[in-house]
Amino acid sequence: MSDGVRQAPKPITSRSDPGFELTLYAHVGAERSHTLSYYRAHGGYEAARKALGMDPTEVVEEVKVSGLRGRGGAGFPAGVKWSFMPPVDGRQRFIVCNADESEPGSFKDRYLLEDDPHQLIEGMMIAGWAIQATIGVIYVRGEYHHAYERLRAAIEEARTEGILGPAALGSDFGFDLILHRGAGAYICGEETALMNSFEGLRANPRLKPPFPAQAGIYGLPTTINNVETLCAAVHIIERGAAWHAAMGTEDSKGMKLYQVSGPVARPGVYELPMGATFRELVFDLAGGPTEPAKALIPGGSSTPMLPWSDATLDLPMDYGTMAKHGSMLGTGGVIVIPEKKCLVDALYNVVRFYAHESCGKCTPCREGIATWLPKMYQKLLAGKGTHEDLVVMEDMVENMRGTAFCPLADACAMPVQASFEHFRQEYEHLVDFGESKYPRRREWAS
C-alpha cells in the first residue's frame, strides 16, 4: 500500500513560473472583496474601460490570440465562439454567464461569485461589448443563495455608480444584467437547457443546430460562457493577449482554477498555470492524500478516471494531455479516490447522480441511465450480480456513447467505461464473492 501516499519527489515548478501570479483568485477570501469600493481600489473596471475604447472586433481578436479556452468543461476557444455571432442587425443580442456549476467535484465558480462578483460583472461587460450584446444574463444555480445575494448587491452597486446602465462607464454603450436563479437541476448547466430554463420552459436541451449564436435566448443571437472564462477575459484585456498566451502549454494557455476534493490534507481551489501536474496540485498544494489512493478523477465526475500512479501524477493538467490519455480536463475538479473505497460503490454514486439528473427527454438516457444502470449497480452491490451482468453493463454504456440527445448520457457512460477499464477486477470480485473487496467503513469525522 506504500505507493498510495508518498512525498513529492519533484520540486514545485508551476508557481515559480515567472509569468504566474494569483490572478482570478487574487481577492477571494479577502475582507470585503465583494464590494465595489474594494474592487475599484484594486484596479476594478479599468479593463472594461479599456475594452470600450477598443473596436469590438479587436476585443474578440485579443481573446482569440490569448488562447483562452472555455472553462465550463468543453474547452472551446472563447474568442472563436465570440466570433460566431452574426453581424449586428438591430435585434437584441445576449451574453449569458453559465453559473449553474453542478458537475460533482467542481466548486470554483461559487467562490468567484461570492467573493468577487464585480470581476464577473466586468468580464460580462467586456464580452457584451465584444459581441455587441446589451443584455447580460447570469444564470446562477438555485442553491447558491449567498452568491445570488452577493451578485444582486454588486449589480445594484454597479447600476448606482453608472457602471451598468444606458451609458455604461460613461460610454455610449448601454449594458445591463439580468440575474436569474435555477432551482436544483443539473441539466440546466447544458447551454440550451439553460436557455429553456431561463425562458420559463421545462429545461430540456434543444436540438443543435441552430447554435446559440444563431438562435439562443428567445431565439435571438446569444453567446454563453462559464464564470471563470468571463473572469479570465478581464485580465486578458487588462494585461494583453501575449501575457496570457505565455502561460501554460501548447494547446492550453493561461491560468486555471483547479479544485481538489476527496481524502487529501488541504482540499479546495488552487489557481495554477495551465498544465501544472496532478502532483503539484495534489501533493505540493493540497498536502497529499491522507490515505493510500487508487484513482483520480481529473475534471469533475463525468471525466474518465485515471489510475493512481507516478505516470498519472506527472501528467500536465491540460486539454490535450487529458484527451491523449483517454480523459478530459473538464472543469479541473480533481477527485481523489482512496484505495479502501469500493470502486463499484463509488461508480454507483456517480451513476445515481446522472440517473437523478437525466431530464427524461430521450430514450437511451431515460431507459439506460435513469433506469437500468442504477438497477444493475444495486444488484451488483447486493451481491447478486453475474458475469453476464457485467457484459450487459459494458455493452449498455458502449451503446449509449454518442446516441443520446445531449452529452449528459456520455457524461455518465464515460466514467463507467473507465472504471471497467481500470478496475474490472473489483466488479468481478463482487460477482465472485457476493461482497465488495472493500467493505463499507466509517468515513464520517466524529
Next chain:
Amino acid sequence: MSSSHPLPTLAPFFADKQDLLDEVLGRYPEHGRRSAVMPLLWEVQRAERHVSEARVAEIAEILGLHATEVKGVMSFYGTYHEHPVGKYHLQVCRTLSCSLAGADEMADFLEEELDLVNGETDAGGRFSLQYVECLGSCGTAPVLQVNDTYFERVSRSRCRALLDAMRRDALPEPTRERGGDNESPGSEPVEGVVGAQGSEGGVS
C-alpha cells in the same frame, strides 16, 4: 408547531405585493414575460415552504399561461415543493466527494435522529429531510444545507450540535469555509442568510 402548516388562505399571494411583482416582471423584456415563472415560484416557495395548486393557478394567471404549463416547469425542479417542507429543511449532499467524507453516515444519522426518511416532513412541521446532489462545496465536504444556508465540514458532533440548535430555534451563523488557496480563519460570519424559510413573512 401544529399551526405551522396553515391551509393556503384564499387571498392571492401577490395581491398585496404589487411592488414585488412589478420588480420581478420588470427584470425581463416585455416579450420574455414567461421568464418570470421561476422567480415567482421562488417567492411563493420561500414564503410558504411549498407551492400549492392555488398558487400555481395564480402564477399562471399573472403570466397568461395555463396552470399545467406552470406545473410542468415546477415539477422539473427539485427545489419547488408540492407539500410544505419543514421550518428547517435539511438537504444532505450525498454525491461522491461528500460521500467520501461520510455523507452517507450523516444521512443515516439524520434519519435516525429525526425519525424521517428522504422526502419527509415531521408532524410538527419543524424538520424535513431531502437528499440532494452535489452542492458545489466538495472541497469542504460533507455539506448540510439548512434552508438557504450551507454548513460545511459537518462532523458528527457538529451535526448533533446543529440539530440541537435548531430544536432551540437558535441556528448559528455558518462560518465561511473555503479551503485551498483561500482558507479563512473560519470565523467570518456570513451575513444575512440565516433564518428559517418563510421567516420573512407570508406564513402564520
